Amino acid sequence: MWSAHVPTRGGIDFSFLQVEHTTPFVLKLETYLRMAEVPYQVDFEEPLGPKGKSPWISLNGEEIGDSQLIMEMLGPKYGKDFSSHLSTEQLAIARAMRIMIEDHFLWCLAVWRFDVDAGKAFLNSIEAPYILRFVIALFRRRIVGASRVQGLGRHSHEEVMEMGRKDLKALSLCLGEKPFLMGDKPTEVDCALFGFLAQVVWNSAGSPYLQMLETECINLQAYCHRIKERFWPDWGQCLNPPQSQIIQ
Structure with a gap:
């Protein structure tokens, strides 16, 4: 048994549907752990790890940060490789789609969430108390500044917004009518994509990205x-x- 350290879960959107994490990388990792059926304990008390990022894990006294590095470490350790049936070309496509979403669409979503919308939908979705709203306001300025850097x-x-829409359109075309991005079986890349799409579906009321998922990219x-x-x-x-929860 080992621990995954994450921010507190929670959130309700305007349709009263719930999103488990407001951080896509945390949702990505926990979805992977469920896919791999690896027992773990969720710790909400120390959300930031050795790299100042979330999520991070504690395993046999070792602290490991970054969702992707954690997954790449756990896969061989527990004998879990959900992409072993993919060709080298398919692996390249999966990597390209993941990086497009994690390293580009991430900022498109952040600009809408914290600059265009000024964090309003985000705050409503997590039903934040007043003191947390003050903290989020400071965090918002930090994110807006980071997006400029x-x-x-x-x-x-x-x-x-147009860049973000093009990312979603590309992902939609790549998915097509398949149940999962790379075919009939879910793979590691689906965890990453779900982490971000869940933010759009359940945590971005009023965004142009949600509108696109409800019309062009259903x-x-x-x-x-x-x-x-x-x-x-x-x-x-x-x-x-x-505050501590064990997932079997």
Whole structure:
């Protein structure tokens, strides 16, 4: 048994559907752990790890940060490789889609969430108390500043939203009518994509990205629900859990 350290779960969107984590990388990792059927204990008391990031894990006294590095370490350790049947070309496509979402769409979503929308939908989705709203306001300024340093935040809001829509359209075309991105079976990349799409579906009310999933890219919304139903049967029960929770 080992510990996964994450921020507190929770959140309700305007349709009263729940999102387990407001951080896509945390949702990515926990979805992977459920896919791999590895028992773990969730710790909400120390959300930031050795790299100042979340999530991170403690395993046999070793502290490991970054969701992707954690997954790449745990796979061989527990004999879990959900992509072993893929060709080298398919592996390249999966990597390209993941990086597009994690390293580009991430900022498109952040600009909408914390700059365009000023964090309003985000705060409503987690039903934040007043003191947390003050902290989020400070965090919002930090994210907006980081987006300018990264570069994407220097574009107009309209330009950034269009970039994000193009990312979602590319992902939608790649998914097509398949149940999962790479075919009939879920693979590691689906965990990453679910982490972000869940933020759009259940935590971004009023965003142009949610509108796109409800009109042009309905296959992405169905895909998101499919993963939720398969790996999160206790989705609603996970809101506001005890400070320590063991997943078998």
